[in-house]
Amino acid sequence: MPNTPTTYPAGLSRREVVAWRNGIFTIFALCGIGIASWMARTPAVKAALDVSTAEMGILIFAIAIGSILGLLLSSHLLARFGAIAVMSACFVVAPVGLVVAGLAVTLGQLYWVAFAGLAIFGVGMATCDVAMNLSGAVNERILGRTIMPVFHAFFSFGTMIGAGLGALAELLHVSIALQAGIVSAVMFAVGLLAVRMTQSETVLHVPDETDAAAPDGWRSRLAIWKDPRTLLIGLIVLGMAFAEGSANDWLSLAAVEGHGVDRPTGAVVFGIFVTAMTLGRLTGPRVLDRYGRVPVLRASAVLAALGLLIFIFVPVLWIAIVGVVLWGLGSALGFPTGMSAAADDPRTAAARVSAVATIGYCAFLVGPPLIGFLGEHFGLLHALLLVLVLIVVAGVASGSARDRTKTL
Structure with missing residues (x-):
């Protein structure tokens, strides 16, 4: 059992540290709600805009474009303004983008305005992703016990809520603009309140060349990409994010086309994966605190690989469903543990978390079309063998995630 500190840095009380933790829980959940509530209405968006599947794919890609921009800017924004200011700005920018997209779809069938709105939404969400992971990692360090997987479990809860809200809006024939307005208002109001509950990540700050005040601050932050440890942690996150993202995008269809189930059963199979992954994240802290990052990451890679092979x-x-459970459990801890490892050194935490998150997001951006291309030629089940390769790579790279703060 880890020892919980009785005193905290910078004179923070336990109440303040726990409030910080709860604020990060809320922020993760809100981000999940925002993304899933929009994605759940994708068929309605396509119908309202009267576009082809290819055009819909381009529209969805707007979020990816915005996300890449947000990820590239995030380390510099965090160094200049800090996580609190960045997260506050994100809960203004992202809701504005969502409202613009919703109005463009509902009121005018303005395809390129919707594209711009979703790009703005992507910038806000991706930048907030890095900031909340950084703030969460510092909070984890101050609490003295592993909690990052639980933060990510709250994102999963948020996606469940968001998907449910989207389904309810569809059932009640709520317009996309009204839904976007309501979700955006909640994100704005609750998000800003949640950010106020957090503390500055600089409570563990050790000044060095990454300071914004340093003349070569930008150059130093970009230099983190040359650090082998950054790239190796990035490979862990990439492989496990690919394992998670491929299931999100293709598992239901792969169950239908590869195992011959009907579409409702395919949806249930995907639900089993999400449930297993969420349970893995909720139980992850106890396992990580007992066995350490490296053994857990290696075991996770083995579970995910075994589950994929079975499926x-x-x-x-x-038996294939048993494989799905193993796949979900194995995918649960890679991304959050990678974020914790990236933030080990307070001096380089913002830059390294941003770099690792950018590498990980490549899986979510490149994965869906790549799996689709391979599936077109070799079948979806065989296309998933690419995921297996990346999981093995993540397992091999797991040693780079060793907690250096516990190394004498």
Whole structure:
């Protein structure tokens, strides 16, 4: 059992540290709600804009474009303004983008205005992703116990809520503009309140060349990309994010086309994966605190790889579902543990978290079309073998995530 500190840096009380933790819980959940509530209405958006599937794919890609821009800017914004200011700005920028997209779809069928709105939304969400992971990692360090996987579990809860809200809005025939307005208002109001509950990440700050005040601050932050440890942690996050993202995008369809189930059953199979991953994140802190990052990451890679092999090659449905459970459990801890490892050194935390998050996001951006291309030529089940390769790479790179703050 880890020892919980009785005193905290910068004179913070336990009440302030716990409030900070709860604020980060809320921020993660709000981001999940915002993204999932929009994605749940994708068929309605396509119908309202009267566009082809290819044009819809381009529209969805707007979020990816905005996300890349947000990720590239995030370390510099965090160094200049700090996580609190950045997260506050994100809960203004992202809701504005969502409202613009909703109005463009509902009121005018303005395709390129919707594209611009979603790009703005992507900038806000991706920048907030880095800031909340940084703030969460510092809070984890101050609490003295692993909690990052639980933060990510709250994002999963948020996606469940968001998907439910989208389904309810569809059932009640709520316009996309009205839904976007309501969700945006909640994100703005609750998000800003949650940010006020957090503390500055500089409570563990050790001044060095990454300070914004340093003449070569930008150059130093970009130099983090040359650090082998950054790239190796990035590979862990990339492989496990690919394992998670491929399931989000293709598992339901792969179950239908590869195992011959009907579409409702395919949706249930995906629900089983999400449930297993969420449970893995909720139980992850205890496992990580007991066994350490490296053994847990290696075991996670083995579980995910075994689960994928079962799902791909075993034609018996109930056994394939066991594989899905293992796949979900194995995918649960890679991304959050990578974020914790990236933030080990307070001096380089913002730059390294930003770099690692950028590498990880490549899986979410490149993965769906790549799996789709391979699936078109070799079948979806066999296309998932690419995911297996990246999981193995993540397992091999796991040693780079060792907690250096515990190394004498």
